[in-house]
Amino acid sequence: MRPLLLAVALVGLAASAQAQSAKLKIQSAFSQSMPVLGEMIRNFESRMNAMEGHGVRLRVYDADKLVPTLQIFDAVSAGKIDAGFAWPGYWMGKLPAATVFGAIPFGPDAPEFLAWLHEAGGLAIWEEIYRKQGVVPIPCGVIPPEASGWFRKPIESEADLAGLKVRYAGLGGKVLQKLGASVTMLAAGDIFLSLERGVLDATEYSMPAVDKNLGFYKVARHYYFPGWHQPSSVMELAVNEKSWAKLSASQQAAVRTSCDAATLWGLTRGLALQGKALTYFEKEGVEIHRWSPELLARFRQAADEVMEEASAQDADFARAWSSLRAFLAEHGRWADIAYTDR
The missing domain is CATH 3.40.190.10 (Periplasmic binding protein-like II)
Incomplete structure (x- = not known):
């Protein structure tokens, strides 16, 4: 009797583990060899992989591998891919408000942008706007000022x-x-x-x-x-709403936490590299x-x-x-x- 009970318990555990497993197919808007912009999605992926037990398997594709870069948002919205890593301003033609969450001329610097998103209601507005398109936006990177x-x-x-x-x-x-x-x-x-x-x-x-x-x-x-x-640019992990709903609360937390970490890494990495590049150009x-x-x-x-x-x-x-x-x-x-x- 005991072996039978043990077998049933093991089957139940296996079924539970299987139910908790999930896959996310992600396309980046940037080549993963590109400094900072391409590296951020790799940083996000490595942090997800370093966390044990969440059961989310990632498959990250380089720019243009699944769909053209400027069509990522439409592909996510339609469920053709689970998620896209990109700059929100790329969708300005389809969704004018998206660029407000990406960059503003003479606008906030990186810490100010993140403060608005996370502490002053910006992210809630972003989520409401994207919800109409069946997409969940997650801030997943930020960089310091671009060149002009x-x-x-x-x-x-x-x-x-x-x-x-x-x-x-x-x-x-x-x-x-x-x-x-x-x-x-x-x-x-x-x-x-x-x-x-x-x-x-x-x-x-x-x-x-x-x-x-x-x-x-x-x-x-x-x-x-x-x-x-x-003056600063925020990157997003835009996730198909149905794909996001398939993730458990702990899996969603793992994604958000990894994006938070990638955001901090991207900012510090972005600040550290620019002086050397200017010296090279000179x-x-x-x-x-x-x-x-x-x-x-x-x-x-x-x-x-x-x-x-x-x-x-x-x-x-x-x-x-x-x-x-x-x-x-x-x-x-x-x-x-x-x-x-x-």
């Missing part, structure tokens, strides 16, 4: 932007459009060839260490700062510029207009931006007096 872009010729005045063919993502691209540039959106793998062939006059992509990996300095020698268009003869005060003022003015217009056109955008702006105003009272000048 690579240009074949120096930009000395607003007139130099007129007709400029430039790859610029998110709301920053809308700002340059207002100032006369011809803006297009390309995935990382398509940029260099377009720049080399003269299809583009300029491009932005990310931080110096990432841009170095993509080789833009070989064909565009003028590198501009600061990255007013993305040795290669790249001309590093800082935007003139006059052009920065024009960028800011145009950015204010872009934010106002986008809010008028989309209620979700307006709601998210209103929340973030209110947080920054309240937080700013303290931030203005809390820090010494560098």
